[in-house]
Amino acid sequence: MKRSFLLTLATAALLAHPASAQEGRSLGAAAPSTAPAPAKKPAVPAPPAGLGLKDGDRFIFIGDSITHACLYTQYAENYFYTRYPNMRLHFRNAGVSGDKARDVLNRFDEDIAAFKPTVATVLLGMNDGSYKDFDKPTFDTYAKDMSELLDRLKAINCRVIVMSPTMFDHQSWDIKVKEKPDYAKGRVPTGYNAVLAYYGKWLQQTALERNLQFVDLFGPLNTFTVQQRRIDPKFTLVQDGIHPGPDGSFIMAYSLLKQTGDTGPILSAGVRVVGGQWQPINPAVVSDVKGNPTRSVSYTVKPKALPWVQLAEAPLGAKLTNAGHTASQESYIASGLISGRYDLRINDKFVGTWDERALSVHAEVEEDPDSPTFQQSLKVVALNKKRNDEAVRPLRNLWGKQKGMFNKRESEKTAYDAWQTEFQTKRKELDDLAAKYEADIYQINKVQPLKVEIMPTPRPATVPPAKAAQQQQPAAAKPAAKPEEAKKAA
Numbered sequence: 001m002k003r004s005f006l007l008t009l010a011t012a013a014l015l016a017h018p019a020s021a022q023e024g025r026s027l028g029a030a031a032p033s034t035a036p037a038p039a040k041k042p043a044v045p046a047p048p049a050g051l052g053l054k055d056g057d058r059f060i061f062i063g064d065s066i067t068h069a070c071l072y073t074q075y076a077e078n079y080f081y082t083r084y085p086n087m088r089l090h091f092r093n094a095g096v097s098g099d100k101a102r103d104v105l106n107r108f109d110e111d112i113a114a115f116k117p118t119v120a121t122v123l124l125g126m127n128d129g130s131y132k133d134f135d136k137p138t139f140d141t142y143a144k145d146m147s148e149l150l151d152r153l154k155a156i157n158c159r160v161i162v163m164s165p166t167m168f169d170h171q172s173w174d175i176k177v178k179e180k181p182d183y184a185k186g187r188v189p190t191g192y193n194a195v196l197a198y199y200g201k202w203l204q205q206t207a208l209e210r211n212l213q214f215v216d217l218f219g220p221l222n223t224f225t226v227q228q229r230r231i232d233p234k235f236t237l238v239q240d241g242i243h244p245g246p247d248g249s250f251i252m253a254y255s256l257l258k259q260t261g262d263t264g265p266i267l268s269a270g271v272r273v274v275g276g277q278w279q280p281i282n283p284a285v286v287s288d289v290k291g292n293p294t295r296s297v298s299y300t301v302k303p304k305a306l307p308w309v310q311l312a313e314a315p316l317g318a319k320l321t322n323a324g325h326t327a328s329q330e331s332y333i334a335s336g337l338i339s340g341r342y343d344l345r346i347n348d349k350f351v352g353t354w355d356e357r358a359l360s361v362h363a364e365v366e367e368d369p370d371s372p373t374f375q376q377s378l379k380v381v382a383l384n385k386k387r388n389d390e391a392v393r394p395l396r397n398l399w400g401k402q403k404g405m406f407n408k409r410e411s412e413k414t415a416y417d418a419w420q421t422e423f424q425t426k427r428k429e430l431d432d433l434a435a436k437y438e439a440d441i442y443q444i445n446k447v448q449p450l451k452v453e454i455m456p457t458p459r460p461a462t463v464p465p466a467k468a469a470q471q472q473q474p475a476a477a478k479p480a481a482k483p484e485e486a487k488k489a490a
Contacts, residue, residue, distance in 0.1 A: 050260060050261040050262050051119065051161075051260050051261075051262045053080070053084060053087065053089060053119065054087070055086075055087045055088055055089075056087075056088060056089075056090075056118075057087075057089050057090070057118045057119055058089075058090045058092070058115060058116055058117045058118050058119070059080070059089060059090065059091050059092070059117065059118070059119045059120070060091075060092045060093075060094050060112060060115055060117040060119070060120045060121075060158075061073045061076075061091075061092070061093050061094060061095060061120075061121050061123070062094045062095070062104060062112065062120055062121065062122045062123070062124070062149075063094070063095040063099070063121075063122070063123035063124060064095060064096065064097065064098065064099040064100075064123070064124060064126055064127050065095065065096075065097035065098060065099075065126075065127075065242075065243060066095070066123060066126065066166060066242075066243055066244065067093060067094070067095025067123055068093070068095035068096055068097045068393075068396045068400070069095070069243060069249070069393075070093055070095075070388040070389075070392055070393045070396070071244070071245075071246055071249035071250075072244070072249040072250070072252035072253045072256070073091075073093050073095070073253075073388075074384060074385065074388045074392075075249060075250050075252075075253035075254075075311065075314070076253040076256055076257065077091050077384055078308065078309075078311075078377075078380065078381050078384055079253065079257055079262075079308045079327070079328075081380050081384060081441055081442075081445050082305060082306035082307065082308060082309075082328075082377050082380055082445060083262075083266070083305045083306075083308070083328070084305070085304075085305060085306065085442075085445040085446055085447050086304075086446075088442060090438065091438070092115045092117070093388075093392050093393075093395075093396055094111055094112055094115075095123075095396055096396060096399050096400050096403055097396075097400050098127060098400075098403075099124070099127060099403070100124065100127045100128045100142070100145070101124050101128055101142060101145035101146045101148075101149055102141075102145045103403060104124065104149055105145060105148060105149055105152070106403075106406060107399070107402070107403070107406075108149070108152055111399060112153075113152075113156050116156075117156070117158045118157075118158060118159065119158065119159050119160075119161070120153055120158050120159070120160050120161070121160075121161045121162075121163055121215075121256065122146075122149065122150070122153075122160060122161070122162055122163060123163045123165070123166075123217070124146065124149075124165070125142065125164070125165030125196060125199045125200070125203070126165050126166065126168070126196070126242060128141070128142040128145075128146075128199070129142070129165075129192065129195045129196060129199060130187075131187035131188070131189040131192055132187070132188060132189065132190075132192070132195075133190055133191050133192075133195065134191075134194075134195050134198060139198075139199070139202075142199065143202065143206075146203070146206070147206070150162070150206070150210060150212070160212050160213075161212070161213045161214075161215055161256070161260060162203050162204075162206070162207040162212050162213070162214050162215070163203075163214075163215045163217050163256065164196075164199075164200030164203055164204065164214070164215065164216050164217050164218045164219075165196040165199055165200055165203075165217070165218060166196075166217050166218060166221055166238070166244055166248075166252065167193055167196065167218055167221040167222045167225065167237075167238060168189060168192045168193040168196055168238075168241060168242065169193075169225065169236055169237070169238040169241045169242075170189070170192070170193060170241070171236065172236045172238055172239055172240060172241040173189065173240070173241030173242075174241075176239075176240050176241055183240070189241075193222075196218060197218060200216065200218045204216070213260055214259075215255060215256050215259045215260065216255065216259065217252050217255055217256075220251055220252075220254075220255045221237055221238070221244065221248055221251060221252070224237060224251060224320050225237055225238075228320075237251065237317075246311070246313045246314040246317065247314045247315075247316040247317035247320075248317065249314065249317070250311065250314035250317030250318060250321070250323070251317045251320065251321055254317070254321040254323050254327065257327060258321075258326070258327070263326060263327040263328070264327070264328075264329075265328070265329035265330070265331070266303065266304065266305040266306070266307060266328045266329065266330050266366070267285070267301070267303045267304070267305070267329075267330045267331065268282075268329070268331050268333065268362060269281070269282055269285050269286050269301045269303075269331075269332060269333065269452075270282075270286065270299075270331075270332050270333025270334055270335070270362070271286065271289055271297055271299055271333070271334055271335070272333070272334070272335035272336050273293050273294055273335065273336025276293055277293055278290075278291055278293055278297050278299075278336075280299065281333060281335075285301055285302045285303070285304075286299050286300070286301050286302075287299065287300050287302075288300040291454075293336070294336055294337055294338045295337070295338060295456065296342075296453075296454060296455040296456065297334055297453075297454050298451065298452065298453045298454070299452050300449050300450065300451055300452070301332075301449065301450050301452055302447075302449050302450075303330070303373065303447045303450065304447065305328070305447060306328075306373050306376055306377040306380070306445065306447060307324065307328040307330050307366035307367070307371075307373055307374055307377055308323060308324070308327050308328040308366075308377070309324075309366075309367070309374055309377040309378055309381060310323070310324055310367050311381065324366045324367040325364065325366070325367075328366050329364060329366055330364065330365055330366035330371070330373060331362035331363060331364045331365065331366075332344060332346075332359075332362065332363045332365065332452055332454075333359065333360070333361070333362050333363075334356075334359045334360070334454045335359070335360040336360070337356040337359060337360070337454075338356065339355075339356055340355065340356060340456055340457070341353055341354070341355050341456070341457040342354055342355070342356065342359060342454050342455060342456055342457060343453075343454070343455055343456075343457050343458075344359075344363050344365075344452070344453070344454055345452070345453040345454075345455075346365075346371060346372050346373075346450050346451070346452055346453075347372045347450055347451055348451070348453075349370060349371075349372060350370065351363075351365055351368055351370050351371055352365070352368060352370070353457050359454065372450060373447070373450070376444070376445075376447075379444050380441055380444060380445050383437060383440055383441050383444065384437070384441060386437060387434055387437035387438065387441070390433065390437075391430050391431075391433040391434035391437060392430075392434055394430055395427065395430040395431065395434065398423065398426055398427060398430065401419075401423075402419075402423055405419045405420075405423075
C-alpha cells in the first residue's frame with residue numbers, strides 16, 4: 001500500500017510541470033488500447049482566457065507567509081499598475097504567516113469578504129501538509145477546507161484563480177537546519193516536495209471541475225532549479241527551503257500572468273516608406289510623421305501601457321523568464337532606410353543605435369534604462385515598494401497578531417477585547433495609508449505621448465562614453481544591450 005502511494009506521489013511530481021507530447025513519445029508511449037472507449041463525461045467549459053480585468057476591479061491575494069512577504073504580490077501589482085494605467089484597480093494582500101486553509105476561513109468575513117473582492121488568487125498548502133510525509137487525514141482536512149473556501153468565494157461572486165503550492169527545496173532546507181537546528185521545529189519533511197506536488201495536482205483537478213483558472217507555480221520553480229543546478233550545484237530560488245526569495249517570487253508573478261494569458265507586447269509602432277514617402281504602419285498610435293524618406297524620420301507615438309521593468313532585486317528571475325521580451329515588449333520600427341547606422345532618440349533622450357536591417361524589424365527598448373517609459377515605470381515600482389513596506393506588510397503583521405489573539409478569545413477574553421480596540425484603530429490607519437499610496441501611484445502611471453526620432457549616427461559616433469561602455473557589457477548585465485546587433489534587433 002505504501003509503495004503504491006509513493007508511486008502516486010512520484011507520478012504527481014513528474015506531472016507537476018507537464019512534458020510536451022513529443023517528450024511523452026520519447027519516453028515510450030504504450031500501444032493504443034483496443035478496449036472500448038469509456039463513456040464521455042459532459043464537456044466542462046474552458047475558463048476565461050486572460051484575466052479580463054476591468055475598471056474598478058478589486059483584486060485580493062489570499063495565502064500564507066509566502067503571500068504575507070509581499071514579494072510576488074508586489075511584482076504582480078507593478079505589472080497591473082503599468083499595464084492598465086487607465087483603470088482603477090484596487091489590491092489587497094490577504095496573506096498571514098503560518099496560515100492553513102482553516103485559518104483563512106476563520107478570518108474570511110473580516111479580512112476577505114469585507115474587501116468586496118471581484119478577483120482572487122488563492123495560494124495555500126505549504127503549511128496544510130504539516131511538513132511530513134503524506135498523511136491521508138491531513139490531506140482530507142486540507143481538501144475539505146479548501147473546498148469550503150472556494151465555495152465561500154463563489155458565494156460572494158468573486159472570480160478565483162487557484163494556484164498550486166510552491167516547491168519545497170530539500171537541499172536548502174538541509175543546509176538551513178544544519179546551520180540552525182532550531183529552524184526545523186521538530187519538522188521532518190522527508191519527501192515533502194512530492195507531497196506538495198500531490199496537493200497541487202488535486203487543486204488542478206478541482207479547478208477543472210469548478211471551471212476555475214489554475215496556475216502551476218510548483219512546476220516552473222522546480223524546473224528552473226533543476227536546470228540551474230546543472231550549472232551551479234548550490235543554486236536555489238528558495239533559500240530557507242520554504243519561502244521563495246525575490247527571484248523565485250518574480251517567477252511566481254510571471255507564471256501567474258503568463259499562464260492566465262495576460263502577458264504580451266505593449267507597443268509595436270513605427271513607419272515605413274511607401275511611394276517615396278514615410279507612412280505610419282499603425283495610424284491609430286502614430287502621428288506627426290516627418291523626415292527625409294529613406295534617411296531620417298520623426299513621429300509621435302501614443303503608448304497604452306508602460307513596460308514591466310526588470311526589478312533590481314530580482315534580476316535573475318527576470319532573466320530566466322525573459323519577462324521583458326515575452327511579457328511587455330516595447331519596440332519601434334522604421335522600414336525603408338538606406339544602409340547605415342541610426343540613433344534612436346525618445347523625448348530627446350538617446351536610447352541606442354541600430355542598423356537599417358534591425359530597425360526594419362524593430363528596436364526593442366522595454367529593458368533599456370534610458371527609455372523614458374522604463375524610467376516612468378521605475379517610479380511606479382518605487383512608490384509601490386513604499387506602499388508595501390510602510391503599509392501593506394505592517395498590516396499583514398497586524399493580522400498575524402490578530403490570529404494569535406483570536407485563538408485566545410475565550411481563555412483571555414479581557415485581553416482579547418482590549419486588543420480588538422487597538423487592532424481596529426491600527427488597521428484603519430494602515431488601510432488608509434495603503435489607499436493614499438495607491439492614489440499617488442495612479443497619478444504617476446499615466447502614459448504620455450512620445451516623440452521618436454531616428455537619424456543617421458554622426459561620425460564620429462556621439463554615443464556618450466558611459467552609454468558606449470554599457471553597450472559593450474555582456475547580455476547578462478543588460479538584456480537589451482546584447483552584443484551590438486542583438487541590441488539593435490533585440
